[in-house]
Amino acid sequence: MDTNHKMKGLKFITRKIAGFFIDLNNAFQFTLRFFREVFKPPYEFKEIIRQCYQVGYKSLFLITLTGFITGLVFTKQSRPSLSEFGATSWLPSLVAIAIIRALAPLVTALIAAGKVGSNIGAELGSMKVTEQIDAMEVSAVNPFKFLVVSRVLATTLMMPMLMCYTGLVGMLGSFLNVHMNEQTSFISFFQAAFNNISFLDIFSSLIKSIVYGFTIGVVGCYKGFHASNGTEGVGKAANASVVLSMFLIFIEEILIVQITNSFRV
Amino acid sequence: MEEGRRHTDPGELMIRIRNLHKSFGENEVLKGVDLDVYNKENMVVLGRSGSGKSVLIKIICGLLYQDSGAVTVLGKDVIHLNDRELRELRLQVGFSFQNSALYDSMTVKENLAFPLVRHRRHLTRKEQNHEIESVLDDVGLLQTLNQMPAELSGGQRKRIGVARTLILRPRIMLYDEPTSGLDPITSMEINNLINLVRHKFNTTSIIITHDLTCAKITGDRVAMLFEGKFIKQGTFAEVFSSSDERIHNFYNYNFIESR
Known part of the structure; x- marks a missing residue:
């Protein structure tokens, strides 16, 4: 009886591990297919622009709010530590480094993973379970090209723009706090802020946001495209899109920071 | 009389299925199906x-692939077509889905414009609109x-689904449960539409x-599918005059249900 339970447990674990690797392989094939399809005509320009609007414009309010609060709170929290050493004049450059190097790409990506990723997962999942994707296929339209390529391109293209916007809004939040405490002018604040920012900081953040955008798009589309089991499957696809995107974003953050640091003198 | 309803030269074979097998895991859905x-x-x-009817037509249009057996549509072996050839074939095969x-x-x-603008690129906007209105008028x-779509009734959605497939003027129409979930009057309208489509667009239909x-x-x-195999094919009268108990049970169940 005990051996029987152990065997069952072993089988369960083996099945789960095998399932994980099959899923991983499918996701890899899905990503490869994106690169195969993206350069092949016909191009769905209208749909790409529509998706860019969905990803960019519709996330703007949330990103403005979070970016501004991040900048404001980060400055407020850093002030006591710096004022102990009489170094509050370093606040602008400290905040600029933190926002440009890490916070702007990461906050933008996490917000987009929640808003855009779940939206893509749910939309494609719903299309899958109601056979709308099959309907596209039988009408000789490539659903991968129309649905996946356009969405992944849109998230990849829009994420750097959103990241720049988050950075700007975050810096404005920080400026508000600094100005209220030290009456620093707008120009002096930004001059001090950008004194310690290098090309590598901006470049690595742009690369990060491109990678994050691509991840959010691919994960959302993959989970939506492979949804099953009716409405329950749609919910799972939306949920998995967010969770997996966020997880991968943190892994990518670690890797990109390591790579970038190796270029720093 | 029933035979006389066939409008065709029986020699012109549009779909040929031989010894078709399909399983999902351990569940064998189709167990050697033959159909012309x-x-x-x-x-x-x-x-x-659950008898494998929908699986059959999904294999015909290449949405699913069989485990073994041959499916030839318009002279082409579906499983051996590459992506481009499959897309070309699908332009000639319309599929009306169960839930539209x-x-x-x-x-x-x-x-309706979605397939049209992608496959009839030479049409002007005016011609596209004319095509769309003409097909909508037909249904x-x-x-x-x-x-x-959310503003339409079930029957209207089915009709629009048919119109969307008709817009590419397919030679073959595949209808998946066209009357399921509809009241008897709407069902009758859909039945009449299926006949109208055949006469007006000269389609072959499953x-x-x-x-x-x-x-x-x-x-x-009519072909009667039971547990993954066709147990009887012929006209409606031929099939239901059979002494096969499985066919009788199916007929009786429908009769009781419709009462």
Whole structure:
């Protein structure tokens, strides 16, 4: 009886591990297919622009709010530590480094993973379970090209723009706090802020946001495209899109920071 | 009389299926299916839910692939077609889904324009609009042009689904449960539409259903699928005059249900 339970447990674990690797392989094939399809005509320009609007414009309010609060709170929290050493004049450059190097790409990506990723997962999942994707296929339209390529391109293209916007809004939040405490002018604040920012900081953040955008798009589309089991499957696809995107974003953050640091003198 | 309903030269074979097998995991759904469908013929595939009817037509249009056996559509072996060839074949095969599968983020007009703008690129905007209005008129729903799918009734959605496939002028129509979930009057309208489509667009059709009224009204021939195999093929009268108990049970169940 005990051996029987152990065997069952072993089988369960083996099945789960095998399932994980099959899923991983499918996701890899899905990503490869994106690169195969993206350069092949016909191009769905209208749909790409529509998706860019969905990803960019519709996330703007949330990103403005979070970016501004991040900048404001980060400055407020850093002030006591710096004022102990009489170094509050370093606040602008400290905040600029933190926002440009890490916070702007990461906050933008996490917000987009929640808003855009779940939206893509749910939309494609719903299309899958109601056979709308099959309907596209039988009408000789490539659903991968129309649905996946356009969405992944849109998230990849829009994420750097959103990241720049988050950075700007975050810096404005920080400026508000600094100005209220030290009456620093707008120009002096930004001059001090950008004194310690290098090309590598901006470049690595742009690369990060491109990678994050691509991840959010691919994960959302993959989970939506492979949804099953009716409405329950749609919910799972939306949920998995967010969770997996966020997880991968943190892994990518670690890797990109390591790579970038190796270029720093 | 029943044979006389066949409008076709029986020699012109549009769909040929031989020894078709398909399993999902350990569940063998199709266990050696053979079927011939001739030009401009309405072939009805009858069977209980889960008997593999929908799987059969999904294999015909290349949405699913068989485990073994051969499916030839318009002379082409579906499983051996590459992506481009499969797309070309699909332009000639329309598929009307059980739940219509209308794109719910698009209006009726956009639903119909979706395949049209991608496959009839030479048409001007005016010609496209004319095509869309003409097909919508054929299915009797011109007034729904700017409505969203969510605003339509079940019967209207089915009609729009048919219109969307007709817009590419397919030679073969595959109907998956065209009358399921509809009241008897709307079902009758859909049955009449299936016949109208055949006459007006000269289509060959496979109609998947478990509705005997639909089978009787639309079918030139009927094939009875039971546990993954065809147990009887012929006209409606031939199939239901059979002494096979499984066919009798199916007939009686429908009769009791429709009462």
